[in-house]
Amino acid sequence: MAQMTMIQAITDAMRTELGNDENVLVFGEDVGYYGGVFRATEGLQDEFGEDRVFDTPLAESGINGMAIGLALTGYRPVPEIQFFGFVFETMDAIAGQMARYRYRSGGTQSMPITIRSPFGGGVNTPELHADSLEGTMAQMPGLKVVIPSNPYDAKGLLIQSIRDNDPVIFLEHMKLYRSFREEVPEEDYTVELGKASVKREGSDVTLIGYGAIVHTALKAAEQLEEKGVSAEVIDLRTVSPVDYDTIIESVKKTNRAVVLQEAQKQAGIASNVVAEIQERAILHLEAPVLRVTAPDTLYPFTQAESVWLPDHTSIIEKVESVMNF
Amino acid sequence: MKRTLENIEKQFETFQILNEQGEIVNEEAMPDLSDDDLKEIMRRMVYTRILDQRSIALNRQGRLGFYAPTAGQEASQLGSHYALEQDDFILPGYRDVPQLIWQGLPLYKAYLFSKGHYIGNQMPEEVKAVSPQIIIGAQITQAAGVGLGFKKRGEKTIAITYTGDGGASQGDFYEGVNFAGAFGAQTVFVVQNNQYAISVPSEKQTAAQTIAQKAVAAGIEGIQVDGMDVLAVYAATKEARERAINGEGPTLIETLTYRYGPHTMAGDDPTRYRTEDTDNEWEQKDPIVRFRKYLESKDLWSEEEENEVIEKAKEEIKAAIKEADNTAKQKVTDLMDIMYEELPQNLQEQREEYAEKESK
Numbered sequence: 001m002a003q004m005t006m007i008q009a010i011t012d013a014m015r016t017e018l019g020n021d022e023n024v025l026v027f028g029e030d031v032g033y034y035g036g037v038f039r040a041t042e043g044l045q046d047e048f049g050e051d052r053v054f055d056t057p058l059a060e061s062g063i064n065g066m067a068i069g070l071a072l073t074g075y076r077p078v079p080e081i082q083f084f085g086f087v088f089e090t091m092d093a094i095a096g097q098m099a100r101y102r103y104r105s106g107g108t109q110s111m112p113i114t115i116r117s118p119f120g121g122g123v124n125t126p127e128l129h130a131d132s133l134e135g136t137m138a139q140m141p142g143l144k145v146v147i148p149s150n151p152y153d154a155k156g157l158l159i160q161s162i163r164d165n166d167p168v169i170f171l172e173h174m175k176l177y178r179s180f181r182e183e184v185p186e187e188d189y190t191v192e193l194g195k196a197s198v199k200r201e202g203s204d205v206t207l208i209g210y211g212a213i214v215h216t217a218l219k220a221a222e223q224l225e226e227k228g229v230s231a232e233v234i235d236l237r238t239v240s241p242v243d244y245d246t247i248i249e250s251v252k253k254t255n256r257a258v259v260l261q262e263a264q265k266q267a268g269i270a271s272n273v274v275a276e277i278q279e280r281a282i283l284h285l286e287a288p289v290l291r292v293t294a295p296d297t298l299y300p301f302t303q304a305e306s307v308w309l310p311d312h313t314s315i316i317e318k319v320e321s322v323m324n325f
Numbered sequence: 326m327k328r329t330l331e332n333i334e335k336q337f338e339t340f341q342i343l344n345e346q347g348e349i350v351n352e353e354a355m356p357d358l359s360d361d362d363l364k365e366i367m368r369r370m371v372y373t374r375i376l377d378q379r380s381i382a383l384n385r386q387g388r389l390g391f392y393a394p395t396a397g398q399e400a401s402q403l404g405s406h407y408a409l410e411q412d413d414f415i416l417p418g419y420r421d422v423p424q425l426i427w428q429g430l431p432l433y434k435a436y437l438f439s440k441g442h443y444i445g446n447q448m449p450e451e452v453k454a455v456s457p458q459i460i461i462g463a464q465i466t467q468a469a470g471v472g473l474g475f476k477k478r479g480e481k482t483i484a485i486t487y488t489g490d491g492g493a494s495q496g497d498f499y500e501g502v503n504f505a506g507a508f509g510a511q512t513v514f515v516v517q518n519n520q521y522a523i524s525v526p527s528e529k530q531t532a533a534q535t536i537a538q539k540a541v542a543a544g545i546e547g548i549q550v551d552g553m554d555v556l557a558v559y560a561a562t563k564e565a566r567e568r569a570i571n572g573e574g575p576t577l578i579e580t581l582t583y584r585y586g587p588h589t590m591a592g593d594d595p596t597r598y599r600t601e602d603t604d605n606e607w608e609q610k611d612p613i614v615r616f617r618k619y620l621e622s623k624d625l626w627s628e629e630e631e632n633e634v635i636e637k638a639k640e641e642i643k644a645a646i647k648e649a650d651n652t653a654k655q656k657v658t659d660l661m662d663i664m665y666e667e668l669p670q671n672l673q674e675q676r677e678e679y680a681e682k683e684s685k
Binding site: 067069071074109164243244 | 414443444445446447448455456460463465466467468469470471472473474475477478484496497500501503504507508660662663664665666669670671672
């Protein structure tokens with residue numbers, strides 16, 4: 001075992017799969033020689049050569065269109081979108097093309113592509129570098145959307161995503177890249193896609209989130225414990241498809257739920273989780289299911305970031321209101 | 326300052342071998358084609374013209390769905406296709422169904438594609454192709470990827486992709502040709518400049534005198550070809566293919582052509598944006614008429630042979646539409662089964678609902 005940050009675990013996952021499968025290709029803007037603007041691909045070109053790990057021209061649609069073409073010739077591409085806010089440049093290649101290929105080929109052509117991309121707020125970036133657009137992606141049938149919250153999951157989920165024969169959008173919260181280290185096995189292992197993880201057991205309320213907000217939820221749960229409220233924390237890990245079994249099992253135990261996301265309130269993952277809970281377990285609920293989200297504005301300029309993003313106090317407030325309902 | 330555009334027209338002079346009268350005007354560029362090849366090309370063009378006429382009729386009878394007429398573009402479509410090998414990979418636009426058919430897509434599947442059935446999108450094992458692209462230009466970046474894949478694998482095959490004059494305005498067109506150039510992809514890009522993107526004439530698409538010259542900015546070879554001259558289109562594609570597999574990079578081919586019919590059969594009325602004079606002018610250039618003249622001058626073609634092809638086409642079309650009509654309708658559960666390799670929980674649950682509905 002080694003102590004790794006999340007970004008080291010991500011690099012390690014790519015190294016593992018580049019080594020395991022000669023069809024895996026890693027590419028994108030600044031990904032090759034430079035090792036990525038966040039150093040996610042550091043050392044990979046040296047180790048596997050320019051044929052496997054390479055720089056591309058600066059054009060996101062071209063990168064993902066090319067990834068489709070490479071997949072059509074039997075490769076397993078792992079393109080990087082430098083920041084997920086740039087995804088709008090390549091929405092057709094992803095949503096119009098990649099997501100549809102299995103169906104549009106009558107089930108004969110798979111698209112084993114994993115698009116990696118940094119996302120999420122709180123790191124003082126310029127416009128269109130910090131958005132949480134996972135809801136936009138999860139709207140699109142044909143894609144899977146995976147969001148790790150820690151180094152161990154990041155490595156196992158990324159290896160599994162690369163091995164998956166359907167396109168995966170793998171979103172890496174920038175704030176988590178280097179915020180902490182944990183034990184990560186050096187050998188290869190996988191974490192199943194579409195399976196949530198119970199990060200903390202509790203009996204009074206279920207907090208459901210993914211990505212960086214899982215840590216905010218754990219912090220809130222600690223403070224709630226002091227107030228005598230036992231909160232269970234679920235990390236979805238995959239936001240499309242969502243693991244409803246784990247959620248419903250928990251809600252049936254706690255009878256209360258608050259759903260968390262860093263993204264805006266409108267549409268999005270949290271709304272869907274709330275809807276599914278009430279469809280599947282309304283008679284088990286002691287209180288309405290509430291959400292903690294950012295407000296329905298565009299992602300703000302940096303000065304307003306810290307107030308705009310939901311924090312542990314907003315989680316505690318919502319939990320108190322469902323406890324006192 | 327040197328004027329950049331001064332010599333463009335000269336540099337991208339239209340490449341022609343067979344003129345409108347069916348005479349060889351460029352003997353030295355004449356491709357190495359046997360008499361059998363020449364006759365086969367003629368058979369395919371005649372067959373495809375009949376296929377177009379019948380498909381339009383079937384569409385008017387309500388027996389087809391989406392259909393984009395092909396008459397006028399036979400030389401561009403089939404001349405370029407004739408230069409391909411069986412293992413080459415085709416990324417067609419929505420009008421490029423004939424190339425798929427001549428690569429081996431059964432006719433009834435072409436009709437199922439038109440009728441909106443997923444079986445129409447299943448290519449037979451021996452056809453390396455994706456189904457016709459609907460988003461204008463999306464196939465171009467993908468073709469760069471396929472051509473790069475072939476290069477990486479050291480295969481002597483190419484990717485060929487088709488779009489139109491409108492497609493050459495898309496961002497994906499520029500990204501695709503640029504990526505292909507930067508990576509030395511084994512790709513041939515064919516722009517069938519049929520003069521109109523639905524109603525917008527090609528001179529409104531771009532200030533560039535040719536579409537072929539757009540190759541220059543991508544650092545790749547470009548050529549403008551008489552797209553009504555099947556020999557010129559064949560020769561240009563053959564040469565581009567050779568260059569690609571020899572590691573000399575991708576090529577952009579612009580073929581000057583014309584679609585006689587409407588954009589699609591879904592209500593487009595070309596009389597609203599084209600004049601009869603323009604139609605007539607292009608019909609004078611007809612690819613089949615001039616190739617017939619040429620073959621007749623070589624005693625390679627007769628009315629009898631042409632009638633044989635026409636009869637064969639009609640028979641096969643009849644059988645194909647029947648087979649398409651008799652194919653079981655696509656169900657929602659069929660669609661669900663091919664969304665992912667494995668059904669996720671949400672779709673498993675929804676599949677049960679639809680299986681129940683569809684069993685009634």
